Amino acid sequence: MSRKLIGPFTQILTMDHLPLKGPLQDEALQIISEGGIVVENGTIRKVGAFADLQKEADNAVLEEITEPLVCLPGFIDCHTHICYAGSRAGDYAMRVAGKSYLEIAKAGGGILESVRKTRAASQKELERRMSARCERLLSEGVTTCEVKSGYALNVEDELKMLRAIHVVNKKQAIDLVPTCLAAHMPPKDFVGSPSEYLQMIASQLLPQILSEGLAKRVDIFIEDSAFATEEARPYLMQAQEMGFALTLHVDQFTPGGSFLAVELAAASADHLEASTNREVQALANSDVIAVVLPGASLGLGYPFAPARKLLDHGAALAISTDWNPGSAPMGDLLMQAAVLGAAEKLTTAETLSGVTFRAAAALELTDRGVLTKGKIADFIGFPCEDYREILYQQGKLKPDLIWKAGETA
Numbered sequence: 385m386s387r388k389l390i391g392p393f394t395q396i397l398t399m400d401h402l403p404l405k406g407p408l409q410d411e412a413l414q415i416i417s418e419g420g421i422v423v424e425n426g427t428i429r430k431v432g433a434f435a436d437l438q439k440e441a442d443n444a445v446l447e448e449i450t451e452p453l454v455c456l457p458g459f460i461d462c463h464t465h466i467c468y469a470g471s472r473a474g475d476y477a478m479r480v481a482g483k484s485y486l487e488i489a490k491a492g493g494g495i496l497e498s499v500r501k502t503r504a505a506s507q508k509e510l511e512r513r514m515s516a517r518c519e520r521l522l523s524e525g526v527t528t529c530e531v532k533s534g535y536a537l538n539v540e541d542e543l544k545m546l547r548a549i550h551v552v553n554k555k556q557a558i559d560l561v562p563t564c565l566a567a568h569m570p571p572k573d574f575v576g577s578p579s580e581y582l583q584m585i586a587s588q589l590l591p592q593i594l595s596e597g598l599a600k601r602v603d604i605f606i607e608d609s610a611f612a613t614e615e616a617r618p619y620l621m622q623a624q625e626m627g628f629a630l631t632l633h634v635d636q637f638t639p640g641g642s643f644l645a646v647e648l649a650a651a652s653a654d655h656l657e658a659s660t661n662r663e664v665q666a667l668a669n670s671d672v673i674a675v676v677l678p679g680a681s682l683g684l685g686y687p688f689a690p691a692r693k694l695l696d697h698g699a700a701l702a703i704s705t706d707w708n709p710g711s712a713p714m715g716d717l718l719m720q721a722a723v724l725g726a727a728e729k730l731t732t733a734e735t736l737s738g739v740t741f742r743a744a745a746a747l748e749l750t751d752r753g754v755l756t757k758g759k760i761a762d763f764i765g766f767p768c769e770d771y772r773e774i775l776y777q778q779g780k781l782k783p784d785l786i787w788k789a790g791e792t793a
């Protein structure tokens with residue numbers, strides 16, 4: 385049994401005692417000045433005043449902090465596509481020359497370009513590329529990251545992607561949460577309708593994923609260029625019956641998909657750039673976490689999702705990068721959350737909640753996202769004396785120290 389006391393931190397933001405849904409004022413943040421954290425076997429045992437913990441925990445090994453550090457829960461990026469090969473710099477050039485996302489997709493670029501390159505890559509190559517991205521994420525304070533398949537769109541290579549995610553999750557310190565997105569879009573080479581493709585995935589891919597233990601979540605892209613609500617519903621219901629949790633790409637360019645996420649009690653509805661008041665209200669009245677993806681707006685030059693409106697209506701708002709080779713190649717969660725917060729007038733408490741415990745809820749993880757007894761000891765220290773410095777510097781202030789399960793990473 386290894387017990388250690390880490391501190392003193394100038395401030396600890398526990399993100400504890402905050403509601404899952406709705407607006408938040410900074411005054412509601414629990415801030416422990418000159419705080420410490422007692423960690424035992426990778427789990428938080430106690431968070432409190434450093435001086436008190438020092439007296440109590442006399443058999444603990446002291447891991448002393450000698451610089452001003454503001455401590456937060458490790459960030460959670462709850463929506464990414466970081467398992468891919470190749471670059472889409474060509475798409476970018478077309479886009480800034482005036483072609484729309486849908487025009488590029490219809491011309492055979494877009495997602496299908498990544499599909500060609502990811503199918504051609506070996507599992508080892510995918511692992512290597514993903515590992516480098518995981519190392520960068522962890523260095524920027526992301527201790528848990530969701531990763532989707534969806535750049536293969538056939539049984540064999542979707543399995544290759546999920547196996548690569550599985551291997552990298554074992555090797556890297558960061559925790560990865562895998563999701564099957566074989567329903568990213570109908571593949572060009574499948575003979576049959578979109579519904580028949582989804583039936584094939586449900587009967588041939590999902591059972592294999594279960595038997596290998598590769599993912600517990602299923603995602604789909606509901607959009608004009610991908611799948612219609614009526615095509616998605618039977619597939620998602622079948623996945624749910626098999627025991628998969630659901631998450632949906634909805635309302636990115638055209639509204640309406642959110643209603644299916646609510647109807648099926650999905651864990652999260654992601655994108656929402658095109659959500660109208662009707663979708664916002666439906667999400668707010670449900671337990672579905674609203675995940676907004678500022679990186680996709682920045683990448684495409686589109687307006688942000690209505691984050692302020694979602695919160696004001698009472699929704700649970702999480703913020704994620706959507707890191708992917710096409711629309712969101714940046715993958716910097718803190719920078720994107722800070723920029724979204726400035727544009728949408730989110731309080732510091734709302735923005736930080738969106739990348740910690742509310743993002744954990746989007747992944748249905750109850751063991752992280754707050755710093756309190758019993759949670760995984762994932763936390764990060766920023767070199768400043770006031771927590772407001774972090775978003776104020778718009779992502780340029782990075783954490784100096786990162787602890788994953790109590791160990792410095």
Ligand SMILES: [Zn+2]
Pocket residue numbers: 463464465633706708
């Ligand atoms: Zn996405």
